[in-house]
Amino acid sequence: xxxxxxxxxxxxxxxxxxxxxxxxxxxxxxxxxxxxxxxxxxxxxxxxxxxxxxxxxxxxxxxxxxxxxxxxxxxxxxxxxxxxxxxxxxxxxxxxxxxxxxxxxxxxxxxxxxxxxxxxxxxxxxxxxxxxxxxxxxxxxxxxxxxxxxxxxxxxxxxxxxxxxxxxxxxxxxxxxxxxxxxxxxxxxxxxxxxxxxxxxxxxxxxxxxxxxxxxxxxxxxxxxxxxxxxxxxxxxxxxxxxxxxxxxxxxxxxxxxxxxxxxxxxxxxxxxxxxxxxxxxxxxxxxxxxxxxxxxxxxxxxxxxxxxxxxxxxxxxxxxxxxxxxxxxxxxxxxxxxxxxxxxxxxxxxxxxxxxxxxxxxxxxxxxxxxxxxxxxxxxxxxxxxxxxxxxxxxxxxxxxxxxxxxxxxxxxxxxxxxxxxxxxxxxxxxxxxxxxxxxxxx
Numbered sequence: 174x175x176x177x178x179x180x181x182x183x184x185x186x187x188x189x190x191x192x193x194x195x196x197x198x199x200x201x202x203x204x205x206x207x208x209x210x211x212x213x214x215x216x217x218x219x220x221x222x223x224x225x226x227x228x229x230x231x232x233x234x235x236x237x238x239x240x241x242x243x244x245x246x247x248x249x250x251x252x253x254x255x256x257x258x259x260x261x262x263x264x265x266x267x268x269x270x271x272x273x274x275x276x277x278x279x280x281x282x283x284x285x286x287x288x289x290x291x292x293x294x295x296x297x298x299x300x301x302x303x304x305x306x307x308x309x310x311x312x313x314x315x316x317x318x319x320x321x322x323x324x325x326x327x328x329x330x331x332x333x334x335x336x337x338x339x340x341x342x343x344x345x346x347x348x349x350x351x352x353x354x355x356x357x358x359x360x361x362x363x364x365x366x367x368x369x370x371x372x373x374x375x376x377x378x379x380x381x382x383x384x385x386x387x388x389x390x391x392x393x394x395x396x397x398x399x400x401x402x403x404x405x406x407x408x409x410x411x412x413x414x415x416x417x418x419x420x421x422x423x424x425x426x427x428x429x430x431x432x433x434x435x436x437x438x439x440x441x442x443x444x445x446x447x448x449x450x451x452x453x454x455x456x457x458x459x460x461x462x463x464x465x466x467x468x469x470x471x472x473x474x475x476x477x478x479x480x481x482x483x484x485x486x487x488x489x490x491x492x493x494x495x496x497x498x499x500x501x502x503x504x505x506x507x508x509x510x511x512x513x514x515x516x517x518x519x520x521x522x523x524x525x526x527x528x529x530x531x532x533x534x535x536x537x538x539x540x541x542x543x544x545x546x547x548x549x550x551x552x553x554x555x556x557x558x559x560x561x562x563x564x565x566x567x568x569x570x571x572x573x574x575x576x577x578x579x580x581x582x583x584x585x586x587x588x589x590x591x592x593x594x595x596x597x598x599x600x601x602x603x604x605x606x607x608x609x610x611x612x613x614x615x616x617x
Contacts (some may be wrong), residue, residue: 186614187550188566190542201539201575206234209242211494214575215291219284221580225368226277227284232259236285243486243493245292253305256285260312267319276319280372283312283364291360294500295393306362306391313364321345324367329384329413331406334395338363338384338410341371342419351424351597352380352414353589356407356440358431358577359399360501362390369582370428370589377590380420384410386436388505398507401520403436404443411446424448424597428589430577435459435521438553442527449596450528451589453577454536457549459521465543468492472499473512525553531561533592535585538566538616539574563592563613 205220207213219233228236236255240247263278286309295302317324322345328335343350355366363383371381385392386406388399400406407427414420426449429437435456441447456462463469472495475481485493499511508514534553540546554562565588567573573581 187547187554187564188538188541188616189547190538201537202569203572203575203580206237207242208489209491209494211491211498212242212248212292214579215288217580218291219288221582222284222288222365222368224582226280226372227368228255228281228288232281232285245497248292249289249305252285252289256282256289256308256312259285263312263315267315272319276316279312279316279319280368283309283316284368286312287362287364292497294497295504296500303391303394309362310364313367317367320372324372327382327384327413329406329409331387331409334392334397336384336386336392336397336406336409337390338382339367339371340417341367341374341381343375343378343380347419349421350378350380350419351426351593352382352420353593354407354410354414354425354427355381355383356403356427356429356433356437357383357385357389358429358433359388359505360498361431361433369430370586374586374590377594379590379593382410382414386410393505393507399432399505399517401522402439404440407436407440408444411440411444415446422446422448426451426593429453430585432456432459434577435523438525438528439523441530441532442523442525445529447530449531449533449593451533451535451592452553453534453585454540454546455525455534455549455553456521457523457525457552458545459518460515461545462549463515463518465545468495469511469515472496473510473515476511524556526556526558528557529559531559531596532557532563533589534562534564535578535588536564536566537574537576537578538568540576541566561596564615566614566616568616 205213205217207216216237219228220230223230223233232255236251240251259278259282263275263282266278267275286305289305290302293302314326322342325340327338327340329338353370355370357363357366363385366383386403387397414425415422425447427437427441427447428451430453434452434454437450438452438455441450471492502514503509506514506517508517534550536550550564567578567584571581571584573584578585
């Protein structure tokens with residue numbers, strides 16, 4: 174993909190890509206199994222999380238073998254059915270004393286049930302959605318209890334309610350460790366974030382914490398919804414970290430994917446206890462970010478048109494795959510229509526000039542091709558006040574060109590941990606010497 178360049182004031186050059194033909198939200202130009210890019214994106218997530226302990230690739234393909242691209246009921250039915258089979262195998266392994274096998278099977282059962290929710294509307298099928306969600310959490314927590322040390326289920330007090338999450342530590346000691354706080358996205362569950370970072374990462378020596386902030390996970394069931402001031406609940410999580418003897422608060426990093434690229438950025442702008450920020454990708458204005466997908470305007474116009482929905486399915490329009498996605502967002506934002514959701518997102522804005530910590534910006538090249546996303550990165554590199562502000566662009570040929578560099582979870586994790594290793598190992602020396610880091614741009 175050809176690129177021209179815009180030079181920012183601090184010397185970092187941000188390539189300006191032309192939006193490639195067939196580029197779609199979530200998947201960019203990549204194709205996996207389905208013609209419908211929304212369903213295909215969800216299938217790519219099923220494959221990607223398999224690399225982190227989710228469904229095995231053979232299970233993923235078997236589960237969808239008879240699932241049409243618009244047959245959302247078949248998607249839910251087949252994935253939950255396979256999850257039930259694997260759950261029985263996990264219980265059998267556990268009763269036989271095969272602890273490692275059992276926890277891996279429980280983890281796979283978790284993700285299959287979790288993936289089933291991608292094509293289930295919490296608005297139209299609320300009870301069923303919550304039942305599958307509760308079952309997936311049960312599977313995850315059975316797996317969590319079988320790790321050494323066990324993954325801690327935690328609750329954070331916030332405005333009279335509880336925000337659920339997990340704390341993962343590399344060993345049973347209370348040694349102070351660098352800590353990565355993973356702030357979830359618009360569709361995420363805290364269990365997902367444990368798969369992305371934490372599980373299997375003991376040797377890296379980091380604590381990992383992730384918590385479902387208002388609107389995330391299943392908090393909408395308890396009357397907690399997405400809010401522009403996501404920094405407030407996130408700072409409560411940081412309060413919790415301060416109370417732990419095993420957290421080195423001088424080495425606290427925030428990582429935010431998708432909507433987390435907004436929430437983590439806003440938190441780092443307001444809470445100076447954050448010592449490093451990684452945004453994948455950074456969002457400074459949620460409304461501007463969303464309407465880059467021009468298809469949303471079509472959905473707003475025809476949301477209540479049964480004829481349009483029917484025609485979209487019959488004639489193979491990928492717009493049909495967006496309706497369940499929109500239901501998830503409407504549920505988590507507590508609104509009734511797509512237009513109300515977009516209007517609510519106009520309040521989700523943040524100014525990067527308040528960031529005073531080292532920052533790493535991550536973005537796939539297909540996502541960077543959209544004008545608002547490109548401008549967010551130019552503005553962030555210009556306004557962030559710490560001299561160390563780096564940027565990594567995921568390339569399509571590495572399978573990392575889509576939204577948030579998906580679906581290559583391995584590349585994401587390697588970039589984050591390597592950057593933090595270098596930052597935290599060099600931090601004290603740089604402070605003593607008074608040296609300044611030069612901004613860097615890397616393209617993978």
